[in-house]
Amino acid sequence: MKSKNIQLYRKLVSENSAIISFDERKELRRILKKYLAESNMLPKESEEFVSRKLETCNIILKEIGLGKSAVIGYLLIEAIENKELDLKAIERFFKVSISTISSGLHRVGELYDKGVSLETENFRMLLLTLAEDMRVILIIVAIRLQIMRNLEKYPKNEQLQIARESAFLYAPLAHRMGLYTIKTELEDLSLKFSNRDIYKGIAKKLNETKRSRDQYIAAFIEPLKVKMAEIGYPFEIKGRTKSIHSIYTKIRKQNTSFENIYDLFAIRIIFDTPIEKEKAACWQAYSIVADMYQPNPNRLRDWLSIPKSNGYESLHTTVLGPQNKWVEVQIRTERMNEVAEKGLAAHWKYKGIKSESGMDEWLKSIREILENPDLNAVDFMDEFKLNLYDKEVFVFSPNGDLHKLPKGATALDFAFKIHTNLGTHCVGAKVNGKHVQIKYVLNNGDQVEVLTSPTQKPNPAWLNIVVTSKAKNKIRQSLKEIEFKDAEIGR
Numbered sequence: 001m002k003s004k005n006i007q008l009y010r011k012l013v014s015e016n017s018a019i020i021s022f023d024e025r026k027e028l029r030r031i032l033k034k035y036l037a038e039s040n041m042l043p044k045e046s047e048e049f050v051s052r053k054l055e056t057c058n059i060i061l062k063e064i065g066l067g068k069s070a071v072i073g074y075l076l077i078e079a080i081e082n083k084e085l086d087l088k089a090i091e092r093f094f095k096v097s098i099s100t101i102s103s104g105l106h107r108v109g110e111l112y113d114k115g116v117s118l119e120t121e122n123f124r125m126l127l128l129t130l131a132e133d134m135r136v137i138l139i140i141v142a143i144r145l146q147i148m149r150n151l152e153k154y155p156k157n158e159q160l161q162i163a164r165e166s167a168f169l170y171a172p173l174a175h176r177m178g179l180y181t182i183k184t185e186l187e188d189l190s191l192k193f194s195n196r197d198i199y200k201g202i203a204k205k206l207n208e209t210k211r212s213r214d215q216y217i218a219a220f221i222e223p224l225k226v227k228m229a230e231i232g233y234p235f236e237i238k239g240r241t242k243s244i245h246s247i248y249t250k251i252r253k254q255n256t257s258f259e260n261i262y263d264l265f266a267i268r269i270i271f272d273t274p275i276e277k278e279k280a281a282c283w284q285a286y287s288i289v290a291d292m293y294q295p296n297p298n299r300l301r302d303w304l305s306i307p308k309s310n311g312y313e314s315l316h317t318t319v320l321g322p323q324n325k326w327v328e329v330q331i332r333t334e335r336m337n338e339v340a341e342k343g344l345a346a347h348w349k350y351k352g353i354k355s356e357s358g359m360d361e362w363l364k365s366i367r368e369i370l371e372n373p374d375l376n377a378v379d380f381m382d383e384f385k386l387n388l389y390d391k392e393v394f395v396f397s398p399n400g401d402l403h404k405l406p407k408g409a410t411a412l413d414f415a416f417k418i419h420t421n422l423g424t425h426c427v428g429a430k431v432n433g434k435h436v437q438i439k440y441v442l443n444n445g446d447q448v449e450v451l452t453s454p455t456q457k458p459n460p461a462w463l464n465i466v467v468t469s470k471a472k473n474k475i476r477q478s479l480k481e482i483e484f485k486d487a488e489i490g491r
Contacts, residue, residue, distance in 0.1 A: 005047065008054040016061050019068050024094055028075060035079045052146060059142040063182060065342040068094065070135050073101030074143075081106055104136035137173060144170040145182055148189040163193035178312050178343025187245035195248075202244045205258050213241060217265055220321050224269070227288045233281055234272040239265060266328040270337050278333045279304050282315050285331045293319035296326070306394050306402075311339050395446045405442060408467045412438040415450040416471035423471060424478050425452040439465045457482060 013025065020028070032053075036046045053075060060066050060074060072094050079085045080102050091097055148166055151159055167190035174183035192199040206213075217239030228235050242250075242264055250261050269289075273281045282304055289295070299318035307313040315331040332340065392404050395414060405413055411431065415438075416423030429436050430449040442448065458478045466472055 005050050005054060008051065008058070012054060012058055012061070019061065020071065027093060028072075031076060031079055031085065035082070035084060038084070039078075052150075055149070056142050056146045059145055059182075060139060063145075063342070064138050064142055064179065065338075066135060066138055069096040069098050069101060070139055072096055073098035073105065073135075074139050077102055077105045077109070081109070100133040101135055101139070104133050105139065108136065108140060134177075138177060138179075141170055141174050141177065141179065141182060145186060148186060151189065151193055159193050163190045166190045167194065174343075178308075178339065179341075180312075180343070181341050184243045184245065188243050191245050191248060198248060199244060202247055202258060206241060206244070206247075213265065214239075216322070216325070217267065220265075220267065220327060223292060224267075224289065227292065228269065228285060231271070231281055231284050231288075233277070236270050238268045238270070240268065241265060265325075266330060268330045268332070268337075270332055270334060272334045275335070278336070281333065282331045286315055286317060289317060289319060289329050289331070293321055293327070295319045299328075308392065311343070312336075314340060393442050393444050393446075395442050395444075395448050398447065398449045406467055409442050410438065410465055410467070411436055411440045411442065411448060411450070412462065413466045413468045413471045414442060414448050415452075416466065416474055417468065418450065420474050422450050422452060423474055424458055425454060425456045427451050427453045427456050438462075 013020075032050070036049070039046075041049060056074065057071050060070050072090070076085060076090060076098075080087060080090070087099060087102065091099070144166055147154075147162060151162060154162065166186050171183050171186040171190065174180075174186060188199075221237050221239060225237060228237070247258070247261060247264065250256075251258060254260075269285055271278075271281045271285070296318045299316070301314075301316035303312055303314050303316075313332065313336040316328060317331075318326050318328050321327040393407055393409060395403055395405065397403065397418070403414065403417060405417060411429035412423065412426055414429070415426040426438055428438055428451045429440065430451065431440060431442070431446050433447075435451075458475045460479060462475050463472060466475065
């Protein structure tokens with residue numbers, strides 16, 4: 001190992017000695033040395049291979065928070081594929097189950113060797129592979145982040161393709177897994193390589209305004225600190241600037257200039273509280289912020305009462321700070337912050353406390369889209385993207401059961417979510433006691449009762465009313481059946 005790799009290795013070992021024992025590390029070194037010796041790699045290639053492995057392991061363990069099985073599965077995948085290792089013997093020695101991880105990584109590798117274009121059947125197969133085991137998705141995101149951090153070393157003609165893929169697929173996947181820090185970094189790096197001038201322009205302006213921004217954040221935080229101490233729990237308040245990518249998105253959406261973007265800052269208040277006191281502390285902090293600075297009522301986001309499906313919990317508000325500048329304030333606890341930083345991996349750690357996330361439900365809906373052969377590549381990508389970035393609404397059935405649907409979902413979507421039969425015979429709904437049409441767009445907290453008629457059947461216009469992939473698939477299926485029956489009668 002060259003000096004850089006030795007340093008990387010030592011750092012990895014010292015920070016994760018509790019996860020992989022001394023004997024296990026010794027065995028890993030032996031296996032990898034043997035693999036490298038037999039692989040006919042040149043010394044420089046061997047060095048880069050080790051470096052890539054160590055950097056990715058660091059992301060898997062430290063930034064995503066996965067454990068031993070993910071690291072062993074990832075480190076030994078090549079040796080397993082080359083039949084140099086017996087999977088069962090590996091599982092016995094390391095006392096982990098890695099068969100689904102290694103088979104998932106193997107299939108992903110095969111697809112990449114074939115060349116995965118976003119418009120091909122291979123891409124659908126790639127995603128189906130990822131949907132088998134959540135850890136495979138998280139490892140693939142880690143591998144991609146390592147590649148993006150070293151993209152300068154790749155040939156110029158490959159950089160743009162890799163950057164685009166990262167923005168199109170891997171950043172949304174990281175978002176869906178609750179890995180917001182990684183998602184932001186992937187988006188920023190994608191912009192850096194796909195639109196260098198814009199990236200440099202925004203970075204330069206951020207640099208030029210850094211001092212005045214830091215002063216502003218300090219002035220905003222100072223009076224808050226005094227009041228927050230009264231709540232009685234240890235806390236920290238951090239100021240941060242929005243990412244280059246999100247500033248660029250705002251400039252484009254609002255068709256404005258950098259100078260006109262007001263909410264460049266976000267302030268994060270993080271409390272260290274016992275689990276049972278979390279919500280009370282966060283709402284207390286919110287009332288202090290709202291007393292001190294004028295809040296924008298349209299910008300309150302409450303993910304405390306009902307967390308996002310990837311486990312994300314936080315309270316967001318946007319307030320008018322000094323000099324009439326909008327500032328976003330995020331309020332959360334240490335536990336919530338870890339879930340926000342490390343997403344699902346941290347959520348699993350705490351899952352004894354919180355209800356299970358809606359991940360299984362999401363994966364099921366992804367499989368339904370992937371397995372629908374009627375979708376062409378463009379429709380398929382649109383639906384997949386919608387499922388990755390869905391913003392949610394929560395509604396209730398008449399007996400009080402809570403249901404989660406993507407933002408923009410209609411009464412008809414809700415009917416299909418409950419049961420296909422309800423959907424195909426739906427004529428309308430009663431929302432909060434009032435009659436509405438099937439195209440009524442649901443709001444958070446609505447209580448929905450589906451109204452049906454035995455004579456009702458789907459028509460092609462319904463496809464424009466629904467947004468969920470389940471409803472679309474079922475409508476298409478029903479329309480085909482109706483067409484077939486009509487053709488039979490015609491015969």
